Amino acid sequence: MVGLGPAGRALASRCLxxxxxxxxxxxxxxxxxxxTYGVWADELxxxxxxxxxxxxxxxxxxxxxxHPLGREYVVLDNAAVQAALPLDGAEVRRARLTDxxxxxxxxxxxxxVDARGARPEGRVADDPAPAQTAYGIVVPAAAAxxxxxxxxxxxxxxxxxxxxxxxxxxxxxxxxxxxxGQDRVLLEETCLAAAPGMPVEELRSRLRHxxxxxxxxxxxxxxxLEREVVRIPMRGRGRPAPEGVVAVGVAGRGxxxxxxxxxxHALRSADGLAAKVxxxxxxxxxxxxxxxxxxxAGLRALLRLDTAGTLALFEAFGRLPRRQQRDFMSRDSxxxxxxxxxxxxxxxxxxxxxxELVRATLGPGRAGG
Numbered sequence: 425m426v427g428l429g430p431a432g433r434a435l436a437s438r439c440l441x442x443x444x445x446x447x448x449x450x451x452x453x454x455x456x457x458x459x460t461y462g463v464w465a466d467e468l469x470x471x472x473x474x475x476x477x478x479x480x481x482x483x484x485x486x487x488x489x490x491h492p493l494g495r496e497y498v499v500l501d502n503a504a505v506q507a508a509l510p511l512d513g514a515e516v517r518r519a520r521l522t523d524x525x526x527x528x529x530x531x532x533x534x535x536x537v538d539a540r541g542a543r544p545e546g547r548v549a550d551d552p553a554p555a556q557t558a559y560g561i562v563v564p565a566a567a568a569x570x571x572x573x574x575x576x577x578x579x580x581x582x583x584x585x586x587x588x589x590x591x592x593x594x595x596x597x598x599x600x601x602x603x604x605g606q607d608r609v610l611l612e613e614t615c616l617a618a619a620p621g622m623p624v625e626e627l628r629s630r631l632r633h634x635x636x637x638x639x640x641x642x643x644x645x646x647x648x649l650e651r652e653v654v655r656i657p658m659r660g661r662g663r664p665a666p667e668g669v670v671a672v673g674v675a676g677r678g679x680x681x682x683x684x685x686x687x688x689h690a691l692r693s694a695d696g697l698a699a700k701v702x703x704x705x706x707x708x709x710x711x712x713x714x715x716x717x718x719x720x721a722g723l724r725a726l727l728r729l730d731t732a733g734t735l736a737l738f739e740a741f742g743r744l745p746r747r748q749q750r751d752f753m754s755r756d757s758x759x760x761x762x763x764x765x766x767x768x769x770x771x772x773x774x775x776x777x778x779x780e781l782v783r784a785t786l787g788p789g790r791a792g793g
Contacts, residue, residue, distance in 0.1 A: 425514075425537050426526050428453050430461070430505070431673025431690035432539025437509035438698035447533060448511060451520040457502040460560075460610055460652060462602060465496035467688040467754075475508050477501035478605035480577035487582045487735050490575070491742025493749065497577065499604055500687075527666035535701050537709075538665045542657040542674040554658040554727055555621030556684040558600070559628045560612030561648035563640075568601065568609035570639040577602045582735050585637045586613065586630035595622055596734040597630055608649060611635060616684070617658050617726040624653055656684045658723055670706055672697065677710040680755040681719035682726065689755035714759035718766060721785050728784035733777050740772030 425436040428450040436448050465479070478499045485491040521529075521540075529536045572578060581599040584592050600612040613631035615622035635645050660679050665671035672678055672690070679686040693709070700706035729737065741752065748768050751761035770778060 425449065425539060426521055426529070427539035427541060427673075427675065428511075429457065429539060429541055429673065430687045431675070431678060431694075432537070433506060433509050433511070434691050434694035435537060435539065435672060435697050435701075436511060436514060438694045439701055440511065440513050442698055442702050444698075444702060446511075446514040447517065447529075448514045449517045449519050449521060449529075451518065453511075453516050453518055456506065459502075459654065460602075460604070461500040461502065461505075461687045462497060463500065463685075463688040463691075464750075464753075465498050467692060468498070469692050471505070471508055471691065475500055475504045477504075478603050480603055483577040483579040483602070484575045485580050485582075485738060485742040486575065486578055487580075487739040487742060489739065489742065493579065494746055495750075497579065497602070499602060499610075505691075523666045526669055530668050534704065535706055536669045537701075537706075538669050538671045538675050539673050540675050542661045542679075552620045553662055554617050554619040554723060556615065556617055556654070556656040556658060557621040557624065557627060558612045558614040558652070558654035559624050559631055560600070560610050560652040560654070561631070561645065562604065562608050562610050562650035562652070563644045563648050565603065565607045565609050567641050567644035568611060571599070571611055571635055572601055572609075573638065575601070580614075580738060582738050584731065584735075586634040588633075592731050594731070596729075596731045597622070597627065598738075599631075599634060610652065611640075612652065612654070614654070617682075617723060619727055621655060656686075658684060670709055672709040676708075677712065677716065678755070680753070681716070682722040683753055685753065685755055692756065715757065715762050718759060718762050722766065725781055725785040729780065733780040733784060736773045736777035737769060737781065740769040743772050744768050 425432050425446060425448045428448055436446050439446050476498045480497045482492050482494060483497045485493060526538055578599060578601040586597060595615060595618050597613050597615045600614050601609060603609050613627045615627065632645055636642060658681055660674045660677060665676065674686050678689055697706060697709055744765060748765040751757040752765035770781060773781065
């Protein structure tokens with residue numbers, strides 16, 4: 425196992441639980457993960473309740489209207505998740521491996537798994553590939569009240585108060601505002617997808633403008649408790665794993681091309697993958713299928729839709745039946761469920777927005793930035 429992020433550690437731990445011998449390689453194997461990981465409570469599987477850092481009982485999607493999602497959302501306690509996925513009995517090696525070094529491990533192991541993430545060699549400057557980017561600040565809960573505007577938490581607030589322009593034309597972004605527990609709230613400006621990814625400075629500027637326009641204390645905005653920067657390559661690594669090596673998580677096709685979500689899928693799929701490792705049949709962790717074609721079309725649309733079209737799309741998402749909302753957001757939904765969700769979104773959009781969505785999906789248009 426090369427890489428001990430959520431995907432790698434979960435699979436390594438499940439393999440150990442099945443009595444397999446595991447060599448785990450990571451440059452910082454004892455480090456607690458630093459990103460904020462949020463998942464739906466019903467996607468936690470058999471992980472203990474102790475892995476939850478904070479709960480939001482009913483987060484909202486907010487566009488032209490408010491759309492409660494009626495589904496509990498949780499932020500993970502990363503140290504507790506790692507404790508729930510023990511590596512007792514594994515041989516742990518501290519190292520950062522190249523592709524050639526990963527491939528060389530085939531001489532030592534029956535199955536070699538690459539879980540180094542989408543950027544094992546570090547970020548590439550001016551990378552034109554589609555990426556989800558975000559800049560966030562952590563503030564005291566009392567300071568976040570004006571930003572939430574009555575919501576317990578905001579999964580996506582697509583309103584355009586990041587600018588004074590009444591008809592903005594730039595790449596759309598949304599506010600992600602989620603309680604972290606211990607009287608803290610994360611306020612994060614997020615570009616769902618752009619190619620190249622939206623620069624952090626632009627996100628920082630938009631977040632500040634949005635929060636100040638809602639009456640958030642400038643001191644809380646400018647001197648937050650913590651800051652967070654997110655960059656998720658939407659197509660993962662964008663190149664195949666070394667020959668004879670199985671890629672998992674965002675090193676392979678474990679991420680959702682439309683939402684960027686990957687952690688819940690990694691945690692939920694680990695036991696099934698471990699079973700295949702045990703019987704020697706693991707050759708592809710996430711085989712390509714019809715649902716991938718639909719998600720690729722969805723990503724293409726997100727990269728090209730204008731602001732009005734994006735808002736119309738997610739307003740329609742907010743009006744979907746909850747089952748279809750889940751199918752759209754989940755990495756584990758099948759093609760039929762995903763197609764129903766996408767068709768429901770299309771049908772819920774105004775005619776002009778439908779035409780824009782067709783253009784964005786099938787023809788040339790905005791690529792991002």
